[in-house]
Amino acid sequence: MVxxxxxxxxxxxxxxxxxxxxxxxxxxTLPAALGLALVGVSSTAVLLVVSFVFGQYLPFMGLPLVYFRRIRGMSWVRIRSYLGVRVPSLSELGVVVAGFFTILGLALGTIYLVTQVLGLTPAENSAGQLAQEQSRLIPLFIVASLVVIGPCEETLFRGTVQNRLRESFSAPVAITLTAILFASIHVMALVGGLEAIAVSIGILLVPSFVFGIVYEYTENLVVPALIHGIWNAFIFTSLYISIEFGQEGGAAAVLLSLLG
Known part of the structure; x- marks a missing residue:
């Protein structure tokens, strides 16, 4: 036995x-979507809500909770403490604001470097594609960013993966390994050639590193979850505004490559 x-x-x-x-x-998600199709449900909004439940809450939040409860035998109080789930203080809310603007600045710089200097094109995000094609769904994406995507993805990646790695590795190593995994796992949501997908994964390292650093600094899972949710909501809101003003191919569309 090894x-x-x-x-x-x-x-x-x-x-x-x-x-x-x-x-x-x-x-x-796949069987849930097929089940809805079999019973005649074709509403994209309904399919999205189902995907948020089966593709976010159950796997990204449910799996860690099962691991902590069944494998590690933690109580609910211990799980909350381990993850660092608590109401942010005023200083931590300041970190949320600083984190958001840090991502914004780094993201714009990275996109400019990649697209204008290096001449590379990132892949498209499937959620971004859907939002562009059916802009009426964007408000749903905005709400989901804050109450589903941010909390669920941060519970799995920062709260669970980074925390578990942090038990044996230094902070820089744990943050880096988690950032690589977080960015890479988004390959399932990317549409394009191998080079474009690789470019998008590289770009996604930017917000991922910020999420990880902020979590290490505050030890409060709510902080990166808020930054994550606000960042995605900002991208969808920017896209919605650009579409309303007839600028579908503008800067907001480019930011879609940074959807976490």
Whole structure:
């Protein structure tokens, strides 16, 4: 029987949970969508809500909770403490604001470097494509960014994966490994050639590093969850405004490559 070192075990468990969450999201969402189709439900809005439940809440929040309760035997109080779920203080809300503007500045700089200097084109995000094609759904995406995507993805990646890695690795290593996994797992939502997908994954490292650093600094999961949700909501809001003013191909469309 092979005995793993503490670092190898942390890496295997952390990455296993992160990848497992992505796989589980696919395995749960596909049959749910097929089931709706079989009963004649064709509303895109309904399909989206179902995808948020089966593709976000159950795999990204449910899987970690099962792991903590069943595998590690933690109480609900202990889980909350381990994740660092608490109401943000005023200083932590300041970190939320600073984090958002840091991502914005770095994102714009990165996109300019990639598209204008290097001449590369990022892949399109499937959610972004849908939002552009059916702009009436954008308000739903904005709300979901804040109450579904931000909380669920941060619970899995920062709260679970990064925390598990942090038990055996230094903060820089844990943050980097988590950022790479977080960006890479989005390959399932990207549409385009291999080069374009690789470019998008590289760009997504920008917000991912900020989420990880902020979580390490505050030890409060709500802080990166808020930044994550506000960032995605900002992108969708920018897209909605650009469409309303007839600028569908403007800067907001480029920002879609940074949807976390």
């Amino acid at each position: 005995t793993l070192s503490p670092r190898s075990r942390s890496l295997a468990v952390g990455y296993g949970l992160g990848i497992g969450g992505g796989v589980l999201a696919f395995l749960l």
